[in-house]
Amino acid sequence: MSLYQHEVQYYETDRMGITHHSNYIRWMEEARVAFLKEIGWDYAKLEEMGIISPVIDVQCQYKNTTTFADKVMIETTVKKFSGIKLILQYEMKNEAGKIVALAESAHCFLDRDGKMLRLAKQFPAFYQALCNEEAKE
Template identity: 60%
Template sequence: MQRYRHEVKYYETDRMGITHHSNYIRWMEEARTEFLKNIGWSYAKFEEAGIISPVIETNCKYKRPTTFDDIVEIETYVINISAVKLEIGYEMYCNDELVAKGISKHCFTNRDGKILNLKKEYPKFVDQLTKYMK
């Protein structure tokens, strides 16, 4: 598991001063991008290799609100990796309290949209991700 830190910006809050729910999905993307970069598989590396990674599903359960200036720490980990799909989990904490929990699911394609078999074509990537399964 890795942790990504995000400070809640004023523009991310609504009129009630609460972080708007849509931002948690954006933070999941930020945390995922950082996680992949830290394990040596940045999106830049994917794109250079002609790999596209579309999101095929997201889900977020909100436990308690956050507000402007809060520091949200996001634990990122692999839930499941198969030949064609990756599921990543996110646990978001503020002051060591769980504020949200989410998932994102991804497939991997080439530039023409053909699904890639990760285990066959990128076994080192699959092996690396397996180390971060929870």
């Protein structure tokens, strides 16, 4: 589990004064990058190793609105990891602890040529780190 804080920027709001829905997906990426860094596998390191991890599915349920300058805490957890596919779960809360969004993103792991990687065989330390995070849940 990883906690990441995002402060809503003015440009992220729409004409109604609330955060535009597309920004929550961007915050998920920020939280995901922070999560991987926290467990010792930041994106730069993965890319140096030749691992890319595209998003293959994303879902977001909007529960409450946020507005300019709100602070949103994003808890990122590993929901499921098969060694081939990783599903991350995000719980976003405002400063009062009220859930503003619940989301998931699914990822696969490819080499630079776009070929599927089998992390258990090819990158066992990274595989084990993700298994350890799944076990925490």
